[in-house]
Amino acid sequence: MGLQCQILLPPKEEVYRGGDFVEGTLKYSLDEPMLFNSIFLFLSGRGECYWTESDDDNSSKSYRGTEEYVSEKMTIQALKGTVEPSVYEYQFKFQLPKVLPTSFHDTICTISYKVVAEFHIPGIFKSKVFDTEIPVYGPLKRVHPQPxxxxxxxxxxxxxxxxxxxxxxxxxxxxxxxxxxxxxxxxxxxxxxxxxxxxxxxxxxxxxxxxxxxxxxxxxxxxxxxxxxxxxxxxxxxxxxxxxxxxxxxxxxxxxxxxxxxxxxxxxxxxxxxxxxxxxxxxxxxxxxxxxxxxxxxxxxxxxxxxxx
CATH class of the missing domain: 2.60.40.640 (Immunoglobulin-like)
Structure with a gap:
């Protein structure tokens, strides 16, 4: 089985808002000794859009937009070392920025927020990543007075x-x-x-x-x-x-x-x-x-x- 991981969040949190704390537990288990270069936990918020358009000569051109809204890191293991078989739990607490966009998904654009656990294993392309997405509502600014x-x-x-x-x-x-x-x-x-x-x-x-x-x-x-x-x-x-x-x-x-x-x-x-x-x-x-x-x-x-x- 090797490495098993869960990112546990309180069930009462249906949606997060700007400025909220994101709290939970990182829980992972090993059934055999494993060597890790490092282990990190992140709160990540990113936006990305991608689309293609056709030109008059029937060629196509691609367009991409990217933006980062939050990147907070918590270190679980900073140095290379062997972790023995057991069940491990770590409490975490991150805070979202006050001003950020609302979560969004369609065929062109995604705005998403995730808690991400990264286990860096020696060797090329051997890192293991686990994540869980959290829904976020961003604050809005008035455009016109009313009535x-x-x-x-x-x-x-x-x-x-x-x-x-x-x-x-x-x-x-x-x-x-x-x-x-x-x-x-x-x-x-x-x-x-x-x-x-x-x-x-x-x-x-x-x-x-x-x-x-x-x-x-x-x-x-x-x-x-x-x-x-x-x-x-x-x-x-x-x-x-x-x-x-x-x-x-x-x-x-x-x-x-x-x-x-x-x-x-x-x-x-x-x-x-x-x-x-x-x-x-x-x-x-x-x-x-x-x-x-x-x-x-x-x-x-x-x-x-x-x-x-």
């Missing part, structure tokens, strides 16, 4: 157009917990002589992947179940509608990382008949846990300054 009023003015291009179409949108909250509804109050003032054929609201997920050299890949998707449409108005009228844009429990904004961002945008589109062009406005909202800790706000500001240097 908020925004809008647009659209003047249809027409020989018969008499004036603009004004849209005013009032949003009650610009930062939300996952699963919470976004309430919008949309008021259209139509003085154009052209009918408004509808208003569409939706929640959009915008994910931006960023390579080490600044190349970006952007993916935008509608959030399932978030599209809502209201039938239009007369040519000259004032109408107000209130709609709820749903979120989902698994949605969360991602900040504080150089390899990717995940933003959510509420978009409101005023539909006009052909040949007129529709008009849209969008507003970023933050979904996740917003910390009221002023000290944390200062830590975020310091991190942003460091990233600009």
């Amino acid at each position: 908020l009023i925004f809008g647009l003015t659209k003047t249809p291009f027409s020989l018969t157009s008499k004036g603009p179409v004004d849209l005013k949108v009032e949003i009650d909250k610009t930062y939300l917990t996952p699963g919470e509804k976004i309430t919008l109050k949309c008021t259209t003032t139509n003085n154009s002589g052209v009918p408004v054929t509808g208003i569409i609201t939706r929640l959009v997920n915008k994910t931006t992947y960023i390579s080490d050299f600044g190349h970006k890949r952007i993916r935008t998707d509608n959030v399932d179940g978030s599209v809502w449409e209201w039938v239009g108005t007369d040519k000259n009228s004032v109408n107000t509608v209130i709609c709820d844009v749903p979120t989902q429990p698994n949605l969360f904004t991602i900040q504080h990382t150089k390899v990717m961002t995940r933003d959510y945008l509420v978009t409101v589109t005023v539909k006009l008949p052909f040949p007129h062009v529709n008009a849209s406005v969008e507003l970023p909202v933050v979904i996740g846990e917003i910390s009221p800790d002023s000290g944390l706000d200062m830590a975020m500001e310091e991190k942003e300054k460091d990233e600009l240097v």
Whole structure:
């Protein structure tokens, strides 16, 4: 059997947050004497994205982005020596940084946090590594105040157009917990002589992947179940509608990382008949846990300054 290893964490810890302590027990056993150069235990947090893109000449180019968020080490055995058969236990305690991104996995990008045990054995490529992943929620920074009023003015291009179409949108909250509804109050003032054929609201997920050299890949998707449409108005009228844009429990904004961002945008589109062009406005909202800790706000500001240097 040789070496057996477990990294034991308290079962009560469902998720860790910035600044939390990660405590547990490293337990390993040997059924025969083994020689180790060293034994270390790490708290590791890393982000990595990788993708390929095709060029016009059908060739492809790869892009990669990497970033380290935390790397804390605990030494179990520093010098080369033989460890006798037995069961060994070591208590560990690490602390996460206050400002870090939330754990994330998709086909292009991974942001993960792990407790890692490394047993370095003499010889080439003979180290043994054991790890256990921990879920982490990072703090989020507000993007806009709330409540908020925004809008647009659209003047249809027409020989018969008499004036603009004004849209005013009032949003009650610009930062939300996952699963919470976004309430919008949309008021259209139509003085154009052209009918408004509808208003569409939706929640959009915008994910931006960023390579080490600044190349970006952007993916935008509608959030399932978030599209809502209201039938239009007369040519000259004032109408107000209130709609709820749903979120989902698994949605969360991602900040504080150089390899990717995940933003959510509420978009409101005023539909006009052909040949007129529709008009849209969008507003970023933050979904996740917003910390009221002023000290944390200062830590975020310091991190942003460091990233600009």
